[in-house]
Amino acid sequence: xxSMAIDLGLTFDNSYFEELExxxxxxxxxxxxxxxxxxxxxxxxxxxxxxxxxxxALAAVFSGSETPVGALPLAQVYAGHQFGGFTPQxxxxxxxxxxxxxxxxxxxxxxxxxGSGPTRFSRRGDGKAVLxxxxxxxxxSEAMHxxxxxxxxxxxxxxxxxxxxxxxxxPGAVLTRVASSHLRFGTFQFFxxxxxxxxxxxxxxxxxxxxxxxxxxxxxxxxxxxxxxxxRQAELxxxxxxxxxxxxxxxxxxxxISGETIDYGxxxxxDNYDTNAVFSSIDEQGRYSxxxxxxxxxxxxxxxxxTLLPLIDDERxxxxxxxxxxxxxxxxxxxxxxxxxxxxxxxLSTEEEDDLALCExxxxxMSDQEVDFTLLFRQLADDLASGNSGSxxxxxxxxxxxxxxxxxxxRLARESLSTAERVEMMNGANxxxxxxxxxxxxxxxxxxxxxxxxxxxxxxxVLSTPYTPQLDADDYARPAPESFGRYTTYCGT
Numbered sequence: 480x481x482s483m484a485i486d487l488g489l490t491f492d493n494s495y496f497e498e499l500e501x502x503x504x505x506x507x508x509x510x511x512x513x514x515x516x517x518x519x520x521x522x523x524x525x526x527x528x529x530x531x532x533x534x535x536a537l538a539a540v541f542s543g544s545e546t547p548v549g550a551l552p553l554a555q556v557y558a559g560h561q562f563g564g565f566t567p568q569x570x571x572x573x574x575x576x577x578x579x580x581x582x583x584x585x586x587x588x589x590x591x592x593x594g595s596g597p598t599r600f601s602r603r604g605d606g607k608a609v610l611x612x613x614x615x616x617x618x619x620s621e622a623m624h625x626x627x628x629x630x631x632x633x634x635x636x637x638x639x640x641x642x643x644x645x646x647x648x649x650p651g652a653v654l655t656r657v658a659s660s661h662l663r664f665g666t667f668q669f670f671x672x673x674x675x676x677x678x679x680x681x682x683x684x685x686x687x688x689x690x691x692x693x694x695x696x697x698x699x700x701x702x703x704x705x706x707x708x709x710x711r712q713a714e715l716x717x718x719x720x721x722x723x724x725x726x727x728x729x730x731x732x733x734x735x736i737s738g739e740t741i742d743y744g745x746x747x748x749x750d751n752y753d754t755n756a757v758f759s760s761i762d763e764q765g766r767y768s769x770x771x772x773x774x775x776x777x778x779x780x781x782x783x784x785x786t787l788l789p790l791i792d793d794e795r796x797x798x799x800x801x802x803x804x805x806x807x808x809x810x811x812x813x814x815x816x817x818x819x820x821x822x823x824x825x826x827l828s829t830e831e832e833d834d835l836a837l838c839e840x841x842x843x844x845m846s847d848q849e850v851d852f853t854l855l856f857r858q859l860a861d862d863l864a865s866g867n868s869g870s871x872x873x874x875x876x877x878x879x880x881x882x883x884x885x886x887x888x889x890r891l892a893r894e895s896l897s898t899a900e901r902v903e904m905m906n907g908a909n910x911x912x913x914x915x916x917x918x919x920x921x922x923x924x925x926x927x928x929x930x931x932x933x934x935x936x937x938x939x940x941v942l943s944t945p946y947t948p949q950l951d952a953d954d955y956a957r958p959a960p961e962s963f964g965r966y967t968t969y970c971g972t
Contacts, residue, residue: 488530491549493578503553508543509596513640543595550577554598559665559732570600594653610652611923616743622942630740631658664783665732671786701790711738717816723749723852727759745968752845752852777809823908826901844879860905910945917959
């Protein structure tokens with residue numbers, strides 16, 4: 480599989496390869512013409528035990544050209560609902576799972592290449608990735624991690640020296656990412672659609688042992704498994720909305736059992752608050768719009784639940800009843816996580832019955848007002864600290880907002896928290912820096928057109944501490960200039 484043995488210092492423990500035969504095909508990456516290491520996430524590398532720092536060795540491995548000692552590369556098979564339509568076989572068409580390693584906390588982590596070449600599941604694709612898409616995923620996934628949102632992590636970026644044809648020739652690149660696993664709703668769908676119940680059960684047992692080991696002793700482990708996945712997805716999507724994130728392609732093959740954000744293709748963060756925000760060029764109906772994300776998350780969960788029905792109860796009607804109750808419970812779980820997060824964003828340290836209405840009234844006051852979502856919440860804390868009301872200047876018409884502000888201040892007055900404590904709470908939940916779309920595009924353009932990675936490096940550095948003001952970083956907190964125009968993203972193939 481490899482012409483040379485490169486030791487990264489990693490201790491591989493490849494349970495997926497060894498325990499789930501028939502769930503993947505073994506394969507290796509293409510040999511890159513001229514691989515070059517662009518970026519290594521040093522803190523993450525240290526966390527997973529990567530000790531080899533030789534740029535040439537890292538470029539060879541992370542381009543897919545060479546297989547490291549201990550790795551057993553494979554491409555996983557899965558199915559999925561894509562924009563509502565079911566495709567019975569998808570799979571890793573341009574991804575390669577090198578294997579699993581145990582990090583410094585003893586947690587099992589997947590090490591995966593993205594863009595290393597075609598596999599059996601490529602479906603006429605070239606299996607490659609372009610530099611812009613790789614840099615976007617690095618920037619946004621690491622920003623999400625810094626925002627305390629469950630996500631795959633970016634370990635390395637390698638350019639391949641191969642021009643890749645899309646609408647034009649673009650520099651080829653490979654991303655190395657780390658995740659607690661790449662088990663997807665679609666992984667279950669693949670075997671369920673084929674009627675292979677034994678494999679669905681085998682996969683469920685593996686997923687429970689890996690991600691929810693406390694359920695192994697349960698009297699109804701598969702129903703509890705469904706509920707546990709439901710709650711993680713509910714919390715994840717709530718966290719997306721709380722920072723203005725739009726995933727862009729919430730197909731069932733992009734929803735993980737672990738509850739991590741995965742596959743940063745046409746993703747973006749909202750600048751001005753817009754419940755119908757869509758950035759993906761192909762999402763013409765707004766299926767995956769900002770406000771529709773919890774709706775789609777529950778719909779996807781229902782598709783996942785369908786695969787587990789034979790495991791939940793031998794009587795199909797009983798299984799449907801139990802699974803339906805679990806899926807319906809998504810909304811209670813989501814609203815609980817979302818409201819809890821909103822309370823912190825607004826500096827509320829206690830709970831009152833009317834808090835949900837207070838939160839919703841703020842969002843209503845922001846509708847159609849071209850209010851910068853990130854700046855407003857940060858400004859609310861500044862207003863408390865200074866005694867001013869600068870937040871109203873963010874509105875075209877602040878009448879509705881000012882009425883809300885009176886209610887909010889009255890609500891705060893019923894608590895005993897000091898102003899300093901409240902401001903600290905709010906600033907710990909409301910980021911100052913997010914991957915603003917114009918900054919991401921600037922970083923990508925500089926790298927693709929001029930091989931200038933300085934904007935990329937600076938953006939990644941600022942986003943690594945998103946809640947803390949940084950020296951000479953004012954531009955990173957500002958909205959896009961009007962000349963930037965409407966933002967459109969494309970699937971990162």
